[in-house]
Amino acid sequence: MAVDWTRRMARRAREAGDPLGGILALANARGVLNFSGGFPDPSLFPTGELAEITRRLLDEDPGVALQYTPSNGIESARHAVADWAVREQGRRPADGELMLTSGGIDAVTLIAKTMLDPGDVVLVEEPTYLGAVSGFATFDPVLRGAALDEDGLDVGALAELLAAAPAAPKLLYTIPDHQNPSGRSLSESRRRELVELCRRWDVLVVEDVAYRQLAFDGTAAPSLWSLGPDVVIQIGTFSKIFFPGVRLGWAVGPAEVVDKLAVAKQNSDQCAGALGQRMLEEYLRGGLLDGHLPKARALYRDRAAAVDAALAEHFAELGTWTSPTGGFFTWLHLPGIDTTALASRAAEHDVAFVPGAGFYAEKADTEHLRLSFSRIEVPEIEQGIANLATAVRESAEV
Structure with a gap:
């Protein structure tokens, strides 16, 4: 008889879901x-x-570009990213405060591995990036949801949650700019309040800035890290603004935390790829990213506008949605519709989206779905939204 290897697996593997597998499987779907x-x-x-x-x-430079690297990244590449941080956020990381990672999800995993013991409390926005939820969950914390509203994370509600908690959470994970999945951004006044609140409660803020550089008008509020480098560890990715195949990101924060993240990386993938680091360094030092971003913002702005117009035409009586000012996502609410079941019906109309349930860590919500407009061209957006509306009406009639 064949061995039942599933029974031999660790509990975390047996119980783990696959929140990103279905999304990645559609990466090149025709x-x-x-x-x-x-x-x-x-x-x-x-x-x-x-x-x-x-x-x-x-x-x-083959001796560096094709070789292993230090776990915290090639020194010259780290300096290039630090120089870019000054231009982009007005603060330069000190030595020891910055490391390069293999994308944003690598940073999430390293932080969880370094900071969490089983049972520790992690606060996450509700909804939030499903990859972060699964990344933290691997290390058996208690995940608690923090509410969002039109201005991003509700800091007043968060303060009440902290005051009522039996013990302060270890971490707060937040995406303050053009949030995934909601598209909302945290107001500047709330950013300052959030930093002070978490400083008071000794909560380490994990600030994910994956979409910060993709504001449609090119503006950005102060980053949480620039406001509170003592209490914030910022993680970011170059996947959205350089290219995802390079698998590069960064973590910047208190030196004692970053040092342990680098140690944790020695026991995961050891180091981010050297060739990609050197490519990024040359790209940044040549000013090429600064020239690239306006083109990216214009393209995504036009697609977001097309989604908004199509939703206004086809969903005015079916639901409500967010109108983001940057990033990749619109968040659609369909009262009374189970969007997980809707996904199968939508597929019959040649439309794919991500149901909302996976974006919640604590309070399940099945009436939302995420629409990404980053990779669908404007002529297809109108047809896709129209087909989705047909699927919703059919679901409502069942």
């Missing part, structure tokens, strides 16, 4: 009006510049 994954548009990938940078690195 014949689908695809609003599912938060994938950057391939037309924005800087292939010409990358070809020249790669050729130069292979000719002039």
